[in-house]
Amino acid sequence: MLKVSGKSIITLNINGEDREVAAKPSDILLYTLRNELGLTGAKPGCENGDCGACTVLADGWPVKSCLMLTVEAIGKKIVTVEGLENAPIQKAFVDNWGFQCGYCTSGFLMVCHALANIHPDANDHVIEQWLQSNICRCTGYEEIKDAIKSIMAK
Incomplete structure (x- = not known):
């Protein structure tokens, strides 16, 4: 120890x-x-x-x-x-407007990156469960869901 x-x-x-x-x-x-x-x-x-x-x-x-x-x-x-260095989720956030003020974005990027690696075939319920761990005060959840779904579809 x-x-x-x-x-x-x-x-x-x-x-x-x-x-x-x-x-x-x-x-x-x-x-x-x-x-x-x-x-x-x-x-x-x-x-x-x-x-x-x-x-x-x-x-x-x-x-x-x-x-x-x-x-x-x-x-x-x-x-x-x-350390993500151009991970697919970063481009997906840009393409799907998955950020607003940007303060929460790095935390959401990390959760979504992990979700895509751990559960690459996650359904809507699993995605919503994972996204509950973070708060977006600008209410950008739909765009964040679109971003994660866009990289899981590939």
Whole structure:
């Protein structure tokens, strides 16, 4: 078992690259990504796991980085929106107007990217269940559904 006290140098795999960061046991992944690594795609929103603006992938599964301690990411492959690098879902969001103000977009991109990889033949019910993990305050859900469906159809 890893024991971390005070500030320790730990190695995280972020977007396919091992990165060293100084972290305290109480640091959350959201702020380590933003403040220590300069990866600002995950957004602070509610900071209690409700809105999904901070969603990243941990070993391919969407997680709220505001609820994950940085030390919990040790040994996991973390992917942020910066790590998608022209994934089909990004173009689908543009083509289907899957964003409005854009604040929630990175979190939705991560959820939709994971959904397409984990359930490539998801039906409407599964898509709606997955999209419930994120909040769009501009009510762009229909366009987001259209975006995910457009890449699943291929």
